Amino acid sequence: MGNLCYRQAKNEEDRLGQFSTPPAIANLLAGLVANGINEPVSLLDLGAGGGPLAKALDRCIDLGSSALLEVDCAYTEQLACLPIQGEVKVVRSDFLGDEWLPTQSPNVVLSNPPYGSFKASQRLQKLSRDLGFQTPVKGEWMRTDAAFLVRAWSFMELGTRIGFIVSEAMITHPSFAKFRSVLVNKLSSLEVIKLEPTIFARAEVSAYMIVGTRAVSRRRNVVLQRADSAGQVTEELHVSHSDAVLSLDLDYHAALKRLSLSVSETSSRLYDLNVSINRGSRSRKQFLDLGISAFHTTDFPEHSDEVVLGTNNSSGYRDAKSGDILIPRVGTRCLDKQARVSAGAGVFTDCVYRISAEASIQKVVWKTLSSAFGSEWRMAVASGSCAKHLPLATLRSMPLLF
Incomplete structure (x- = not known):
């Protein structure tokens, strides 16, 4: 994994951009992903850390098998003893640097990817373009969470459920409009949940959950929500396809509604x-x-x-x-x-x-x-x-x- 961009990392977790998912947030994400699933699934957990997402999903549905990817050897040792049902395979892998591919197509893909940016290979940049994401690249630097989602997307089949925790840039920044367009067009039942900025113990960040099902391309409305630190949804708003491509941030659309403004009136921000x-x-x-x-x-x-x-x-x-x-x-x-x-x-x-x-x-x-x-x-x-x-x-x- 490439180092965080522009600053010196304080420790190994900081170097890798790791922020452990709080239990309440892991439970919320797992519950949303598991909604409607009634049979054993094949889980792929990318950047699994200590396994909070896999453990949370295990409490919601039957896990037939789980592939847990993690680059940090301190975590891979913990994952080997993770008390979850089904067959468990722990893979020590730099997901963005290695050529690793799953041996079977997963039904569910979960990830709280590392935060920050890394030097993306030409292969990964081409993959992003080929899939239509057009992930922004500054020099050779790409957002790590966006890169995780792009690579995961490359082996997701129709019907695969996805649950990612991502940063604000992917959700709101104009340079990610094409990225959002792919998500809105090709994820059915798309929900984007805004999290409290203080949910992670060591940082104040603007983080969001993305939950949906890989589907054929079509124009769809999107559900935007807000969740508190206890993992409870406190607010919900439905937005149109075109409005969602502009921004997936609940606060932005809620403010427009309160001020009686249309998205077309706020094209410059x-x-x-x-x-x-x-x-x-x-x-x-x-x-x-x-x-x-x-x-x-x-x-x-x-x-x-x-x-x-x-x-x-x-x-x-x-x-x-x-x-x-x-x-x-x-x-x-x-x-x-x-x-x-x-x-x-x-x-x-x-x-x-x-x-x-x-x-x-x-x-x-x-x-x-x-x-x-x-x-x-x-x-x-x-x-x-x-x-x-x-x-x-x-x-x-x-x-x-x-």
């Missing part, structure tokens, strides 16, 4: 532009402990959209400078605020987003954020029942006013 969005490096308390004054959600002015920051004392922390836009990331009573730095420079807390871009792009972003629509949009899409927050993936999906 924030992530279509070359915009940098970052939250602050530390919490307010951490900055105070360091003796550093940082811009916080309580510092957004009541009667002005302009702020002047003091002398930059960032000491290497992320800072905002003249021309940058600041908006709250969390806070029930302040998410509709925004501020533009008119002078000075200074650090900001992790409760605040900084938006930076070249002047012409920043003008469009500011026009949208400072409009009544911009405020209403952020309030409409905010997550959380008590303390509201604005997930990065949701913010990037914000429609733009030109």
Whole structure:
């Protein structure tokens, strides 16, 4: 498995992009995949880790046989003792680097693939094109979760059930439109479930489940859902084929519905532009402990959209400078605020987003954020029942006013 792109891994799990699936989420995925299956199945679990998905599926249906693929030898030893029914075959394999193929076509394919990016071979890039996915490649770098799904798709027959946990890019980014088109056209009973960003123990990520059955190509509606950390579905929305190709994110479509907007009216979104969005490096308390004054959600002015920051004392922390836009990331009573730095420079807390871009792009972003629509949009899409927050993936999906 190739290393994560752009940064130094902290340990072996980090190098492989591994995040273990919490039991409640594994149970939810297994239950959705098992729905309607009444006979023993052949399971293929890709990047099986310690086996949480296989164990969860074992509790839902009869497993006739299971092939569990994992590259980490520490996990393959655990998998050999996994207490599940049926014949179990553990394969130590770099799924994206090896030529491994299943000895029999699986009925069910499950995977919580590694997160991050890796250097994709020309063979894998060609496979993606041949299957119609057109998976985005930057240089030689491809999203690992997308690559797992592409390779699995290459040996899935009609009727195969699929359950994957994937990252936000595949679900929302315009560059994955062709990828989403394949999923929407060729998976029947497609469900896409948005997960809480804090479900994984070591990271805050925007993750989704994809569940469906490999089928002949046709235009289909899609079910979008939200699940909480206990694995309970809390919200559901049905969207059309064309709307699903544009985005499979529930928050995006729910906000459009609340604001009485059609998808055709929101063809340009924030992530279509070359915009940098970052939250602050530390919490307010951490900055105070360091003796550093940082811009916080309580510092957004009541009667002005302009702020002047003091002398930059960032000491290497992320800072905002003249021309940058600041908006709250969390806070029930302040998410509709925004501020533009008119002078000075200074650090900001992790409760605040900084938006930076070249002047012409920043003008469009500011026009949208400072409009009544911009405020209403952020309030409409905010997550959380008590303390509201604005997930990065949701913010990037914000429609733009030109």
